[in-house]
Amino acid sequence: MRRSGIPAGDTPGGGVVRSARAAADAPGRPRGARALAAGSCVLGALVAWTLGTGPAAHAAPVAACLLPRTAAHHSEGLVDPGGVEQAGSAPAGYPRAQGDVDALMVFLSFPDSPPALTPREVAADHYPATARFWDAASAGHFRLHLHTVDRWLTMPRSATAYRINRDWRAADRTAYLRDALTTADPAVDFRGYDVVYLVADPDAPGVDSDATKVVNLARPVTLDGNPLSRLVTVFERHPPDRNVLAHETGHVFDLPDLYDRPPPGSAADWDTRVGDWDLMGSQFGLAPEPFAWHKWKLGWLRPEQVGCVTGPGTSYYDLAPDESTGGGTKLLVLRTGPDSVLAVEARTRTGNDAEACRTGVLLYRVRSDRESGDGPVTVVDGHPGSSACAATSVYPPLADAPLGPGESYTLPDGTARVTVTGREPDGDWAVKVTQRTTGAADAGRDV
Known part of the structure; x- marks a missing residue:
């Protein structure tokens, strides 16, 4: 301009x-x-x-997966404390x-x-x-x-x-x-x-x-x-x-720090929460593309690109990669508590993520009641006990976090299971979500 x-x-x-x-x-x-x-x-x-940035535009079908915006600095919420939806606006x-x-x-x-x-x-x-x-x-x-x-x-x-x-x-x-x-x-x-x-x-x-x-x-x-x-x-x-x-x-634009700052004098790692995933964790990360949740928060995803899983039952989705410029579903959200969700997205080696260590379906927990730098986002380690890209990753234990075809993750309380069923010819990732209870049934506690 x-x-x-x-x-x-x-x-x-x-x-x-x-x-x-x-x-x-x-x-x-x-x-x-x-x-x-x-x-x-x-x-x-x-x-x-x-x-x-501000809360993203959304439609009624995804309203159940919006997190309330809290008083936390750089809250990951998408709705103001009074529950008023602010389509495309910023705090x-x-x-x-x-x-x-x-x-x-x-x-x-x-x-x-x-x-x-x-x-x-x-x-x-x-x-x-x-x-x-x-x-x-x-x-x-x-x-x-x-x-x-x-x-x-x-x-x-x-x-x-x-x-x-x-x-x-x-x-x-x-x-x-x-x-x-x-x-x-x-x-x-x-x-x-x-x-x-x-x-x-x-x-x-x-x-x-x-x-x-x-x-x-x-x-x-x-x-x-x-x-x-x-x-x-x-x-x-x-x-x-x-x-x-x-x-x-x-x-x-209101995005929080996602790293974990150790106490003064500590030799602990700064990148244990999100590793290479998302620029707000580490600017040195191999996969710095913003999480799809942040793209929703900033208003870059349309309502139809967000899948709100409200179960119970089994549902199927094709996830377009977070880095892709076209349409398709970019984000799945499972409500896990009054201030928390489990987010699901696909990551590939393209664009800002051209140097990503691993590709697949990435899961992470989002909490709107956590301050910037106090764990508002935590990546789920899809392969606990293993590491990857030791020479280049900012935190190798999470470099191989994405799930591949045939792999699953179950919430600790057993209420939901996410399974990657395959990769489509167009590059989308096929995902199955099975829920035992609805998100509303567990709204009184965070998982």
């Missing part, structure tokens, strides 16, 4: 990168002391941090991952360290790769366009003065954010942007890549009439970690 007053230029291979015009080029726009007001607003905001303060979405990238340097890279070189670390990832994942439903400020804006203090690190003290990160916005505001027009990336010079002493996160503000800061509730603070190396900005962008 071309924006008025912004010169457009497509980068080779896709992923639009555009130059954001400075405020001086926008006539009739008062500036004065508003930059200081923006800084004081940030100072007064209570900042919550995540590492790091308050979150933009929608629908259609053309404009993102702004601002580059911040520090007075004691002249940048060795140009803003264009740093932008190329992340785009068009980030735009390509989300375009493929959404099958074109979500197109992210990057606009850049093509010069470094100098912060008032050195990076070391802000004590940048993963577990940043609130006072230090608030000071950084205040100075970043106060520095950028006189030079940048923030109007019309749904996503804002504040990118630090990767070579400056004191810049810590572990601190790359999304900042969630207790109340929005308004810049050029644009209320912003969250900002992406980027401290990545050059070149950066794979898919890191795509992961952080997922948070902007």
Whole structure:
């Protein structure tokens, strides 16, 4: 989407990168002391941090499988706490991952360290790769366009003065954010942007890549009439970690962290819950395509692409691969409790999952009452006791999690059984679901 007053230029291979015009080029726009007001607003905001869309459209037949949206941060629910269905909308303060979405990238340097890279070189670390990832994942439903400020804006203090690190003290990160916005505001027009990336010079002493996160503000800061509730603070190396900005962008659209952060000082694995499956678990995963549940949450699946299994009895489904761009059923959902479901989808080696270790039918539990980073999704290990792709997987015990033809999984309480009966000539996976009781019968407890 071309924006008025912004010169457009497509980068080779896709992923639009555009130059954001400075405020001086926008006539009739008062500036004065508003930059200081923006800084004081940030100072007064209570900042919550995540590492790091809205409820999807649906029809009555799938209503029984919708989870209630709870107060949990980045809740996996698809309905608000009052039970009001919000077809295709996003929770308050979150933009929608629908259609053309404009993102702004601002580059911040520090007075004691002249940048060795140009803003264009740093932008190329992340785009068009980030735009390509989300375009493929959404099958074109979500197109992210990057606009850049093509010069470094100098912060008032050195990076070391802000004590940048993963577990940043609130006072230090608030000071950084205040100075970043106060520095950028006189030079940048923030109007019309749904996503804002504040990118630090990767070579400056004191810049810590572990601190790359999304900042969630207790109340929005308004810049050029644009209320912003969250900002992406980027401290990545050059070149950066794979898919890191795509992961952080997922948070902007209300997707939770799916990894398990061990206690400080522990050598435990971070990826025990979902392994390689879904970008929000690990940006290094072999199969980073978003779960079909997340695609439903973001509004990319039509109602007829979701099968709500309400039994009892036996039902049969053909599952189109999660990565495919066509129609067909992409997600089966079995209600297992008031805040939980068992989700079933097919995964193949294509698109974002071209390097997947194993293919087949993947099962995972979803809970809407769990906070981001506290296990909202857990992949079912279809082959407990075995591992795969030890040299490349982020967590080999789950790399071979999908079920193959003739394999089954039964819920621990025995109420339902999922069996893969075969692979169809068109690439779909044939699945049989047998339920002993209805989801409603077990609605009082989570399985």
